[in-house]
Amino acid sequence: MKLKYLIPSLMAVLAVLVGCSDDNDPTFLDEVRLSSSFVTIDLNGGSTDITVTASDNWSIDTSEIPEWLTVSPTSGAAGQSKITFSAGAGEYGKLIELHLACAGRTQNINVQQGVPAPSDATCADVIAGPDGKQYRVKGTVTSIANFSPYGNWYLADETGQIYIYGTADADGKLKNDALISLGIEVGDVVTIEGPKTTYNGTVELVDVTVVSVEKSLLKILSGSKIMTKEGGNLEVTVVYKGSGTYPAIADDCKDWIKYEGTTYKPGIPTLFETNPGDTAIVRFSVAENTEKTRNGSIDFSSTSYDSKKGSTSSTVMTYSFTQKGVSNPPTGTGTEEDPYNVTAGLEAAAAGATDVCVRGIVSRKPTFNSKYSSLTYYISVDGEQNDELQVYSSLGFNGDQYASADDIQLGDVVVVRGNLKDYNGTLEFDRSSHLIKLNEQTSMDKVNIEGSYRKPFDVAGAINYINNGGKENVFVKGVVSKIINAFEPGYGNGTFWISDDGVYNTDYSKDFEAYHAYWLGNNKWAAGDDQLAVGDKVVIYGLLTKYKNTYETSDKKAYVYNCNGKVK
Numbered sequence: 001m002k003l004k005y006l007i008p009s010l011m012a013v014l015a016v017l018v019g020c021s022d023d024n025d026p027t028f029l030d031e032v033r034l035s036s037s038f039v040t041i042d043l044n045g046g047s048t049d050i051t052v053t054a055s056d057n058w059s060i061d062t063s064e065i066p067e068w069l070t071v072s073p074t075s076g077a078a079g080q081s082k083i084t085f086s087a088g089a090g091e092y093g094k095l096i097e098l099h100l101a102c103a104g105r106t107q108n109i110n111v112q113q114g115v116p117a118p119s120d121a122t123c124a125d126v127i128a129g130p131d132g133k134q135y136r137v138k139g140t141v142t143s144i145a146n147f148s149p150y151g152n153w154y155l156a157d158e159t160g161q162i163y164i165y166g167t168a169d170a171d172g173k174l175k176n177d178a179l180i181s182l183g184i185e186v187g188d189v190v191t192i193e194g195p196k197t198t199y200n201g202t203v204e205l206v207d208v209t210v211v212s213v214e215k216s217l218l219k220i221l222s223g224s225k226i227m228t229k230e231g232g233n234l235e236v237t238v239v240y241k242g243s244g245t246y247p248a249i250a251d252d253c254k255d256w257i258k259y260e261g262t263t264y265k266p267g268i269p270t271l272f273e274t275n276p277g278d279t280a281i282v283r284f285s286v287a288e289n290t291e292k293t294r295n296g297s298i299d300f301s302s303t304s305y306d307s308k309k310g311s312t313s314s315t316v317m318t319y320s321f322t323q324k325g326v327s328n329p330p331t332g333t334g335t336e337e338d339p340y341n342v343t344a345g346l347e348a349a350a351a352g353a354t355d356v357c358v359r360g361i362v363s364r365k366p367t368f369n370s371k372y373s374s375l376t377y378y379i380s381v382d383g384e385q386n387d388e389l390q391v392y393s394s395l396g397f398n399g400d401q402y403a404s405a406d407d408i409q410l411g412d413v414v415v416v417r418g419n420l421k422d423y424n425g426t427l428e429f430d431r432s433s434h435l436i437k438l439n440e441q442t443s444m445d446k447v448n449i450e451g452s453y454r455k456p457f458d459v460a461g462a463i464n465y466i467n468n469g470g471k472e473n474v475f476v477k478g479v480v481s482k483i484i485n486a487f488e489p490g491y492g493n494g495t496f497w498i499s500d501d502g503v504y505n506t507d508y509s510k511d512f513e514a515y516h517a518y519w520l521g522n523n524k525w526a527a528g529d530d531q532l533a534v535g536d537k538v539v540i541y542g543l544l545t546k547y548k549n550t551y552e553t554s555d556k557k558a559y560v561y562n563c564n565g566k567v568k
Contacts, residue, residue, distance in 0.1 A: 052083055144424055218301075233284070240279075296322070462476045481534065494525065512552065
């Protein structure tokens with residue numbers, strides 16, 4: 001369960017303390033009663049007791065208890081129990097919320113040590129600092145994850161980036177469309193206060209109070225784009241309120257992105273908008289890409305001088321896009337029988353495709369959401385962290401919950417089904433997605449057995465499997481040591497030998513033959529496909545057999561599943 005902190009500002013905390021002068025009064029649920037739901041501990045350290053009267057067994061979620069706090073006991077039986085909350089001397093005030101469960105109901109317990117007061121910090125200070133401490137941070141809104149009603153977004157300064165989980169409105173209310181009422185948008189410079197927590201490795205400030213908002217001088221209206229490898233014209237539309245807008249192409253993109261010109265359209269004042277922004281349509285040309293897929297980056301800036309304050313302000317925002325290369329062209333139709341590859345999946349996500357299947361290699365270690373028992377991870381064509389599609393809070397086979405982050409592992413080959421979308425520039429499967437295949441399995445039963453993709457047979461293991469009468473599709477890994485028949489059009493298959501070290505030994509106990517095996521994706525090889533070469537590292541998938549003294553794949557019953565880290 002996600003640890004939640006309450007009352008992000010000092011004034012709000014004091015208001016709670018004043019408003020809770022009777023907070024020692026019991027709070028009641030039918031299943032469980034607390035003598036007090038608000039526990040205070042002196043900043044110099046100490047202990048406080050409360051009494052629990054429960055109708056059934058009860059427990060406190062121990063994963064929510066921070067290091068500075070000791071709670072004893074954390075569980076008990078029906079009847080009356082005493083719980084002691086203890087803490088040593090602290091350097092700063094802290095406030096957290098714990099949850100006590102009993103008979104299917106949950107009672108919140110707020111624990112405060114001292115009076116939380118924010119300290120000025122950079123994003124780097126927050127990242128390095130302890131959980132529970134209050135911080136005041138100033139930075140730029142880089143993206144918004146949940147606009148309404150929670151207000152979850154990312155804030156960055158020159159030292160790093162942090163996630164904001166929950167924003168209070170001007171009256172201190174949470175889940176009340178604070179970003180709308182406060183007018184916060186991407187590009188604004190915002191000062192906030194709130195406590196830090198770390199959730200699944202992500203540093204967050206939670207339920208923050210907004211101190212000030214400095215409106216951005218410009219806004220990029222053009223969304224993220226995927227360009228074809230042929231290149232062409234690129235237009236970026238920018239609305240600005242400063243003295244013009246000025247593009248700056250990133251240094252590593254200057255040899256293939258060229259500035260062509262800008263068309264300006266003045267804003268038209270209205271009764272409701274007396275100072276509208278002007279619009280700039282900035283044109284670029286993008287060269288043909290003869291290499292791998294690449295990312296383009298262009299900064300746009302605008303400045304404004306305040307004669308009353310005698311100061312100059314500026315805003316810089318970045319527009320990013322992707323240009324496809326020749327190495328990973330889009331394939332598939334999006335069905336279970338013919339899933340998109342990730343390149344095609346990214347195009348489909350940009351178009352908002354629904355109920356489609358995408359196949360790819362897990363390119364980052366998954367994170368586990370204990371609340372939903374779901375996994376978030378990324379997939380790509382080749383397992384590298386380029387051209388990735390995010391699989392957000394996805395479930396397992398048949399929509400079943402995952403047991404842990406290890407259910408999906410780095411390098412696994414998955415087929416995922418669900419709805420795709422562009423979520424604030426992130427191309428992803430949304431939370432409705434679920435697993436269709438994992439390393440060619442349709443259940444978790446055989447994912448980790450010998451001969452699986454995670455534990456492929458070496459040559460000796462494959463020989464032993466054949467000798468023991470194995471009759472199922474299995475994985476065999478090795479290095480190509482000799483090619484008998486290269487892959488070619490027509491038959492579409494090839495015959496070659498592999499060994500553990502890439503040496504052709506002329507030894508049936510050390511050499512294994514891929515006999516009339518098909519190419520990647522169990523497809524017939526076609527002109528334009530990569531060609532196999534001695535020294536390539538491969539994983540073969542299919543049925544195995546023995547012909548006279550030769551251990552081999554069954555005729556046209558196996559294929560190259562992975563070649564040098566690439567699958568299809």
